Amino acid sequence: MNAKIIDGKGFAATVRDRVAKTVERLKADAGITPGLAVVLVGEDPASEVYVRSKGKATLEAGMNSWEHKLDADTSEQDLLALIERLNNDPAVHGILVQLPLPDHLDPDVVINAIDPAKDVDGFHISNVGLLGTGQKSMVPCTPLGCLLMLREHHGSLSGLNAVIVGRSNIVGKPMAQLLLNDSCTVTIAHSRTRDLAEVCRNADILVAAVGRPRMIPGDWVKPGATVIDVGINRIESEGKTRLVGDVDFASASAVAGAITPVPGGVGPMTIACLLANTVTACSRAHGLAEPDGLTS
Ligand SMILES: NC(=O)C1=CN([C@@H]2O[C@H](COP(=O)(O)OP(=O)(O)OC[C@H]3O[C@@H](n4cnc5c(N)ncnc54)[C@H](OP(=O)(O)O)[C@@H]3O)[C@@H](O)[C@H]2O)C=CC1
Numbered sequence: 001m002n003a004k005i006i007d008g009k010g011f012a013a014t015v016r017d018r019v020a021k022t023v024e025r026l027k028a029d030a031g032i033t034p035g036l037a038v039v040l041v042g043e044d045p046a047s048e049v050y051v052r053s054k055g056k057a058t059l060e061a062g063m064n065s066w067e068h069k070l071d072a073d074t075s076e077q078d079l080l081a082l083i084e085r086l087n088n089d090p091a092v093h094g095i096l097v098q099l100p101l102p103d104h105l106d107p108d109v110v111i112n113a114i115d116p117a118k119d120v121d122g123f124h125i126s127n128v129g130l131l132g133t134g135q136k137s138m139v140p141c142t143p144l145g146c147l148l149m150l151r152e153h154h155g156s157l158s159g160l161n162a163v164i165v166g167r168s169n170i171v172g173k174p175m176a177q178l179l180l181n182d183s184c185t186v187t188i189a190h191s192r193t194r195d196l197a198e199v200c201r202n203a204d205i206l207v208a209a210v211g212r213p214r215m216i217p218g219d220w221v222k223p224g225a226t227v228i229d230v231g232i233n234r235i236e237s238e239g240k241t242r243l244v245g246d247v248d249f250a251s252a253s254a255v256a257g258a259i260t261p262v263p264g265g266v267g268p269m270t271i272a273c274l275l276a277n278t279v280t281a282c283s284r285a286h287g288l289a290e291p292d293g294l295t296s
């Protein structure tokens with residue numbers, strides 16, 4: 001193995017520490033405690049795990065945390081009523097509605113009901129538009145975490161060829177916007193892309209956000225490239241479930257210059273950035289200076 005392993009877990013601990021220090025300052029100087037409300041509809045086991053770890057991380061950073069667990073058959077009206085209540089609650093600075101939602105709920109309607117200033121996921125159309133035009137917004141946590149790791153590793157990203165595999169609204173598209181804002185030359189690939197292997201081989205920065213276990217092998221990776229593996233896939237191996245990414249780590253790490261592992265890469269950074277966004281939202285709500293190094 002030649003690649004440097006980008007330690008997302010370690011970097012996330014640093015970000016969380018910075019968040020905790022900012023929270024302490026907000027409490028001491030302004031008497032404000034940032035607060036995050038997470039809404040979970042239904043009983044998806046993976047979502048329950050994420051929601052629990054988000055709640056734990058929020059409390060550890062010294063912030064207030066609220067979990068709203070609703071039945072799988074909750075009506076749109078009831079969910080929108082809860083969001084309205086959280087929008088109007090001054091103690092709540094961030095609202096996250098865990099995705100995916102049950103099929104009878106339209107995620108666009110639900111997300112766009114969140115006050116954009118409290119939309120710590122950065123999924124509201126206002127935030128998407130602000131990011132797309134290079135204005136101050138709330139930035140989606142997973143792409144923000146990837147960007148912070150890339151900047152930490154490379155310094156400037158200007159002029160680098162970035163290829164993102166995946167065009168979802170929550171990962172691929174905002175990742176492309178952020179890398180474009182940092183002056184990368186950006187290609188977004190997806191399931192209809194022709195000769196994906198060749199497209200990937202052109203990447204100085206390769207971001208995989210597909211949801212297919214170990215889909216990207218080492219011979220798609222340009223020697224020395226930086227590989228960011230967003231994929232979180234649960235697979236059965238030797239009678240146990242384990243997590244693997246969208247990149248075949250064994251072969252890719254022999255070629256890449258640097259690579260994020262799964263677990264311990266992008267996932268922990270996502271949670272750290274959620275905390276960072278909550279503190280940013282709180283600071284903006286009170287007209288206070290924003291914490292340094294925690295936004296795009
Ligand atoms: N670490 C973290 O914090 C997070 C991890 N994830 C993980 O990241 C992965 C992606 O998530 P998400 O963006 O929500 O997924 P989506 O399913 O919404 O999007 C997947 C994308 O991959 C593309 N794709 C599918 N198959 C292929 C293929 N064979 N070749 C090329 N492209 C393909 C799809 O193309 P098309 O549009 O053409 O269908 C689509 O654009 C998942 O494993 C998810 O669990 C997600 C969020 C946070």
Ligand SMILES: Nc1nc(=O)c2c([nH]1)NC[C@@H]1CN(c3ccc(C(=O)N[C@@H](CCC(=O)O)C(=O)O)cc3)C=[N+]21
Binds near residue numbers: 100232243
């Ligand atoms: N509104 C919304 N916002 C999200 O940000 C959101 C969402 N919905 N739905 C689901 C995805 C997925 N996601 C992850 C967060 C942390 C880890 C994480 O911490 N992973 C650990 C491993 C955790 C484990 O062992 O299961 C790691 O990669 O090391 C993974 C995935 C956020 N998402």
